[in-house]
Amino acid sequence: MARRPLEPTGLPLVDGLPALERPTIENYCGASAEYIRGxxxxxxxxxxxxxxxxSNALGEVTLADLRAQGIALPEAIAGEREVGGGLRSVQADVSEMTPRDGLTLAIEIKPVHxxxxxxxxxxxxxxxTFAVNLHLKFPFAVVGGILTLPTTERIRSGNDEDWKSTTHLVTRAVGRFMRAGGRATEGDASHQMEGIAVVAFDRETGNIEPDLPPPGSxxxxxxxxxxxxxxxxxxFGDI
Structure with missing residues (x-):
């Protein structure tokens, strides 16, 4: 059954995302900032x-950027796919299933607006939890998580002009996020991910913060x- 088209939001950058031939992470952050402001x-x-x-745009960005690294990912899709894990079924936002290897790639997108x-x-x-669940059943799968968030948030005062910084939250969390990634082999702990991204951006400009998280993290x-x-x-590359 075909999905019903989404209604326009009145936010030009957000509504324009599906028309972009090759959306970028900068396009996504600009549209996210627009959504937060409005x-x-x-x-x-x-x-x-x-x-x-x-979310759809970020999935497309992720898959395109991975392929730009020189890996074909012939069976990969950007869009929700139900995957049966070791504990329960989950929805992967970017994934690849192949007849030979089963689940080879799974990424969960978790925006914080x-x-x-x-x-x-x-x-x-x-x-x-996503990583644990999938690695229990597919220990070779390359599993990642993406968190995006603005560097300010509204103060719950009823005034749209009252904002406070969130950079201290990301700074405090960096060490824990770093330990959650870096799963180099299929024998490493199942709760770790092969990669985790934290994308912090300015709500006014949509620009990605240059030093948060710090380069090298x-x-x-x-x-x-x-x-x-x-x-x-x-x-999974060609031998």
Whole structure:
């Protein structure tokens, strides 16, 4: 059954995402920032439509950037796919299933648009559970998690102009996020991921923060993509 088209949100960058031939992480962050700035004026249906467009775009960005690293990923898709894990079935946002190897790639996207302080640890717990569940059944699978978040959030004062910084939350979490990634071999702990990305951006400009997380942490977008591609190539690349 064909899906019903999403209704327009009135946010030009968000509504324009599906028309982009090759969306980038910068396009995604710009549209996410637009959504955050305008979220209080959207009704529930438009807010949901915006969130779906953003998640779909980030899935497409992820898959395109992985392929740009030189790995073909011939069976991969960007979009929700149900995968039966060792504990329960889950929805992977980017994934590949092959007849020979089964699940080879699975990535969960967990954006944090609003209420960052309350959501960041829940989202982090979600991606850790996602990794455990899939690695129990598919120990060779290359599993990743993506968290995106703004560097400011609204203060719950009823005034849209009141904002506070969230950078201290990311700074405090960097060490834990780093330990969650770096699963180099199929024998490593199942709760670890082959890669984890934390993309922090400015809500006004949509620009990605240049030093948060810090370069070399393994958490920046380009580091995440490179790590995932390297592990995938080592396990499933042509011999």
């Amino acid at each position: 979220a209080t004026a959207l009704g529930p249906k438009k807010a949901k439509a915006a969130q779906i467009r953003l 609003l209420a960052v302080g309350r959501a960041i640890w829940n989202r982090f717990g979600d991606v850790r 393994g958490l920046r977008w380009e580091e995440f993509i490179a790590a995932m591609a390297e592990v995938y190539d080592a396990r």
